[in-house]
Amino acid sequence: MSFNSLGLSEALLKAISKKGYTTPSPIQQKAIPPILQGKDVLASAQTGTGKTAGFTLPLLHILSNNPKAKYRPIRALILTPTRELAAQVYANVREYSAFLNLRSTVIFGGVNQKPQVATIREGIDILVATPGRLIDLENQGLLSLKRIEILVLDEADRMLDMGFLRDIERIMKLMPSKRQNLMFSATFSKDIRKLANGILNHPVQVETTPENSTVDAISQKVYRVAKGLKTNLIIKLISDDNWKQVLVFTRTKHGANKLCKKMVSANITAAAIHGNKSQGARTKALAGFKNGRVRVLVATDIAARGLDIPLLPHVINFELPNISEDYVHRIGRTGRAGASGEAISLVSADETTYLRDIEKLVGMKLPVEIVEGFEPDPNASTEPIKQGQNRSRNSRNNKRNSNPNRNNSKRRPSRNNNTGSNDIRN
Ligand code: AMP
Numbered sequence: 001m002s003f004n005s006l007g008l009s010e011a012l013l014k015a016i017s018k019k020g021y022t023t024p025s026p027i028q029q030k031a032i033p034p035i036l037q038g039k040d041v042l043a044s045a046q047t048g049t050g051k052t053a054g055f056t057l058p059l060l061h062i063l064s065n066n067p068k069a070k071y072r073p074i075r076a077l078i079l080t081p082t083r084e085l086a087a088q089v090y091a092n093v094r095e096y097s098a099f100l101n102l103r104s105t106v107i108f109g110g111v112n113q114k115p116q117v118a119t120i121r122e123g124i125d126i127l128v129a130t131p132g133r134l135i136d137l138e139n140q141g142l143l144s145l146k147r148i149e150i151l152v153l154d155e156a157d158r159m160l161d162m163g164f165l166r167d168i169e170r171i172m173k174l175m176p177s178k179r180q181n182l183m184f185s186a187t188f189s190k191d192i193r194k195l196a197n198g199i200l201n202h203p204v205q206v207e208t209t210p211e212n213s214t215v216d217a218i219s220q221k222v223y224r225v226a227k228g229l230k231t232n233l234i235i236k237l238i239s240d241d242n243w244k245q246v247l248v249f250t251r252t253k254h255g256a257n258k259l260c261k262k263m264v265s266a267n268i269t270a271a272a273i274h275g276n277k278s279q280g281a282r283t284k285a286l287a288g289f290k291n292g293r294v295r296v297l298v299a300t301d302i303a304a305r306g307l308d309i310p311l312l313p314h315v316i317n318f319e320l321p322n323i324s325e326d327y328v329h330r331i332g333r334t335g336r337a338g339a340s341g342e343a344i345s346l347v348s349a350d351e352t353t354y355l356r357d358i359e360k361l362v363g364m365k366l367p368v369e370i371v372e373g374f375e376p377d378p379n380a381s382t383e384p385i386k387q388g389q390n391r392s393r394n395s396r397n398n399k400r401n402s403n404p405n406r407n408n409s410k411r412r413p414s415r416n417n418n419t420g421s422n423d424i425r426n
Helices: 010-019 026-036 051-065 083-096 114-122 131-139 156-161 165-173 190-199 212-217 227-240 253-265 279-291 324-331 349-362 393-398
Strands: 041-044 076-079 104-107 126-129 150-153 180-185 204-207 219-224 246-249 270-273 296-299 314-317 342-347
Touching: 010 051, 010 083, 026 041, 026 051, 026 180, 026 204, 041 051, 051 076, 051 083, 051 126, 051 150, 051 180, 076 131, 076 165, 083 104, 083 126, 083 279, 104 114, 104 131, 114 131, 126 131, 131 165, 156 165, 156 180, 156 190, 165 190, 180 190, 227 253, 227 342, 253 270, 253 296, 270 279, 279 296, 314 324, 324 342, 324 349, 342 349
Parallel strands: 041 180, 041 204, 076 126, 076 150, 104 126, 150 180, 219 342, 246 296, 246 314, 270 296, 314 342
Antiparallel strands: none
């Protein structure tokens, strides 16, 4: 199938060819036609599938076919859970609309609102936003959603995970009830279906290959290692094979910072990305990682969500996540778009239960290796690590204030008091 046969305008086809795309991805083939017909769509798609173009291209087609001559009320709203994702979606919107007479902007918290407000004042057709800053600006009377024609909820499952349900409900009330709704989510939990039922009107359901197929395509390996030797082992692995573009996951922000410092001392350029970092620091770290100046990006799970880093060759779990699904999300960042990738996990005795749970979820035993000089400690306890243990999907859903990615800069991230640990997630 070609993009031409999807019925997109010449201006969009030109932008697509400028990006170098020749064939629409499966999600694009399935989602674009019903969106162009004006239908509501509920789509299952993860980052890396081409979902952003899947909703942006038809959205731009619809808006440009029906221009508003005099002034520009905001006609399309794309809501995303994180600032990084908002920035990436906006970059895509700009590229795809390069040959159209449509204006767009992005708003998110953690940065000065003035330039954002100034751009909105000039008149824009498409707004990409995270929920917190959107509500802030609407409350101040600085923007109106009364003329929205198309709403996109991107990574809806993450939005629920991050406690944005009430914000989403508030935003719905600010828009006209007659509008087209598009909802994209990697998973279809009961909560997602409930949210979809409340927002979407007779949606067309679009599904692509389930997530586990990604797992099959990735080479996975476990190194059993003593806890205290993990840092030296990871430095050895990265240095010996001269790996570049390595995404490393830690379970805590503190752990991410500590590991990052150790890498830098070992002459490996590294940056940490997590919820305690300023927006500027995160953007800089991500840009450095993408352009190759930063070899290692150390991230926590929530901070890494929605990052658009295509063709990542190496993902290393410095620590296993205690939620098995997070493992699948983490390693899904490698081997994207058909490229080969390797996912490595450093596993100490106290992570044995997590490893078993992960193997159950992915339906296979992961091959284990031991590096000479980095053997596991035979006397170490296999009891799971206490720290941060009690995070569950439900606790994440319910704790509105626990989400530092929200856009209220005054809100302090909550600490995990039950564990007595000072580590803050994200
Ligand atoms: P997304 O899932 O939207 O984050 O997109 C993942 C990556 O695939 C991005 O780098 C896109 O630029 C790229 N992409 C999107 N659509 C296509 C396509 N039809 N052909 C090739 N690459 C694409």
